[in-house]
Amino acid sequence: xxxxxxxxxxxxxxxxxxxxxxxxxxxxxxxxxxxxxxxxxxxxxxxxxxxxxxxxxxxxxxxxxxxxxxxxxxxxxxxxxxxxxxxxxxxxxxxxxxxxxxxxxxxxxxxxxxxxxxxxxxxxxxxxxxxxxxxxxxxxxxxxxxxxxxxxxxxxxxxxxxxxxxxxxxxxxxxxxxxxxxxxxxxxx
Amino acid sequence: xxxxxxxxxxxxxxxxxxxxxxxxxxxxxxxxxxxxxxxxxxxxxxxxxxxxxxxxxxxxxxxxxxxxxxxxxxxxxxxxxxxxxxxxxxxxxxxxxxxxxxxxxxxxxxxxxxxxxxxxxxxxxxxxxxxxxxxxxxxxxxxxxxxxxxxxxxxxxxxxxxxxxxxxxxxxxxxxxxxxxxxxxxxxxxxxxxxxxxxxxxxxxxxxxxxxxxxxxxxxxxxxxxxxxxxxxxxxxxxxxxxxxxxxxxxxxxxxxxxxx
Numbered sequence: 038x039x040x041x042x043x044x045x046x047x048x049x050x051x052x053x054x055x056x057x058x059x060x061x062x063x064x065x066x067x068x069x070x071x072x073x074x075x076x077x078x079x080x081x082x083x084x085x086x087x088x089x090x091x092x093x094x095x096x097x098x099x100x101x102x103x104x105x106x107x108x109x110x111x112x113x114x115x116x117x118x119x120x121x122x123x124x125x126x127x128x129x130x131x132x133x134x135x136x137x138x139x140x141x142x143x144x145x146x147x148x149x150x151x152x153x154x155x156x157x158x159x160x161x162x163x164x165x166x167x168x169x170x171x172x173x174x175x176x177x178x179x180x181x182x183x184x185x186x187x188x189x190x191x192x193x194x195x196x197x198x199x200x201x202x203x204x205x206x207x208x209x210x211x212x213x214x215x216x217x218x219x220x221x222x223x224x225x226x
Numbered sequence: 227x228x229x230x231x232x233x234x235x236x237x238x239x240x241x242x243x244x245x246x247x248x249x250x251x252x253x254x255x256x257x258x259x260x261x262x263x264x265x266x267x268x269x270x271x272x273x274x275x276x277x278x279x280x281x282x283x284x285x286x287x288x289x290x291x292x293x294x295x296x297x298x299x300x301x302x303x304x305x306x307x308x309x310x311x312x313x314x315x316x317x318x319x320x321x322x323x324x325x326x327x328x329x330x331x332x333x334x335x336x337x338x339x340x341x342x343x344x345x346x347x348x349x350x351x352x353x354x355x356x357x358x359x360x361x362x363x364x365x366x367x368x369x370x371x372x373x374x375x376x377x378x379x380x381x382x383x384x385x386x387x388x389x390x391x392x393x394x395x396x397x398x399x400x401x402x403x404x405x406x407x408x409x410x411x412x413x414x415x416x417x418x419x420x421x422x423x424x425x426x427x428x429x430x431x432x433x434x435x436x437x438x439x440x441x442x443x444x445x446x447x448x449x450x451x452x453x454x455x456x457x458x459x460x461x462x463x464x465x466x467x468x469x470x471x472x473x474x475x476x477x478x479x480x481x482x483x484x485x486x487x
Contacts, residue, residue: 166278
C-alpha cells in the first residue's frame with residue numbers, strides 16, 4: 038500500500054486496519070523525533086507516539102480529508118507530549134541535572150546510521166544542544182520548545198500549558214538562560 | 227537610554243514579543259555596543275539550537291510502534307469513556323439520571339443560569355438517559371472548570387471571592403458526589419481520580435471560613451496549580467465533548483439493553 042496515496046487516509050477513516058498501519062509506519066519516525074524534542078527522553082517519546090496514534094485512531098473520523106495528515110498528527114503529538122509532561126510534573130523535584138551525561142547520551146545509539154562527518158558535527162552541535170536541553174526542567178523544556186520550535190506566542194504557550202503568561206515568560210527566560218550558559222562557549226567558536 | 231537591556235528584554239526581543247517596548251529596545255540596541263553584543267551572542271546560541279539534528283527513532287521503530295499499538299487499538303475500543311458511559315449502570319438511567327439531574331438542576335437554579343424544570347428533565351431522562359447524563363456531566367465539568375478558572379486567577383487581595391463562591395461550590399460538591407459514585411461503579415480510574423481531587427477543592431471552597439484571608443486563597447490557588455486540576459479537568463471535558471459529538475454524528479449507537487443486575 039502506498040502510504041502517500043491520499044486514499045490511504047480515507048481507507049483508514051473507514052476502518053481499514055491495513056491502511057491505518059501504513060499511516061503508522063509512515064509517520065511514526067517523525068512523530069518520535071517530535072515527541073523526543075518535547076519530552077527529552079526515549080521512553081516518554083515512545084509512550085507519546087503510542088498515545089498519539091491511539092488518539093488519532095479515535096478521532097480519525099473527524100480528520101478533514103483536505104488537511105495534511107502529518108500536520109494533524111503533529112498537533113496531536115504536541116498535545117500528547119504536553120499531557121505527559123504535565124502528568125509527570127510532580128516528578129520534577131526528583132529531576133537531577135547531573136543525569137545529563139547518562140540521560141540523553143545513552144540514547145544516541147538510536148540515531149540512524151550517521152556519516153562520519155555527521156558524527157563529528159553531531160558531537161559539536163547536536164549533542165551539545167541535546168545535553169543543554171537536558172538541563173531544563175520538563176516545563177521549561179515544553180515552554181521553550183513550544184515557543185522556539187513550534188513558534189507559538191508566549192500567550193499561546195501559556196494557554197497550552199495552563200500557565201499564566203507571566204509564569205510562562207519566566208519558564209522561557211530560565212530555559213533560554215540555561216541554554217545560553219551551556220552553549221555560548223560553543224556558539225562563539 | 228543609558229540603562230542596559232536586561233537579558234529578559236533581549237529574549238523577548240529575539241522572539242518579537244517586546245510589544246510596546248519594541249521601539250525603546252531597538253533604539254537602545256542601535257546606540258549600545260554592549261547590548262548589541264549581548265544580542266548577537268543570544269542569536270548565535272539560538273542559531274546553534276536550530277542547527278541541531280533531531281533525535282531519530284531507533285531503526286525499525288515504525289514496525290515496533292505498530293506491534294505495540296495494534297493490541298492497544300483493540301483494547302482502546304472497549305475501554306475509556308465509552309466504557310464509562312456504556313456501563314450497564316448508566317443504562318439504568320432513571321435513578322442515577324434523576325440524581326445527577328437533580329444536582330445539575332439545583333446548580334442551575336442557584337447559579338442563576340437557564341431555568342430547567344425537573345418534570346421536563348425527567349421526561350428527557352426517560353427518553354434518552356445516556357445522552358442526558360453525558361450532557362449533565364459535561365455541564366458539571368464545565369461549571370467546575372469555570373469556577374476553578376475564576377479562583378485560580380482571582381486577585382489574592384480579594385479573599386472575599388471565596389465567600390462569593392461558597393453556594394456554587396456546595397452545589398458542585400453535590401453533583402460531583404453523584405457522578406463520583408457512578409464512576410466508582412464503572413471503575414474508571416481516571417475519572418475517579420479527578421473527581422476525588424475536585425471534591426477536596428470544592429469542599430475547601432464550600433467550607434471556607436467567613437473570615438478567609440488572602441493566604442487561604444493563595445493556598446487554594448496553589449493546590450489548583452499543584453494538582454493540575456484545571457488541566458486534567460480540561461482533558462476530561464474535552465474528551466467528553468468529542469465523545470458526545472462523535473456519538474451524535476454517528477447516531478445513537480449506545481446500547482439500549484437494560485442491566486441484568
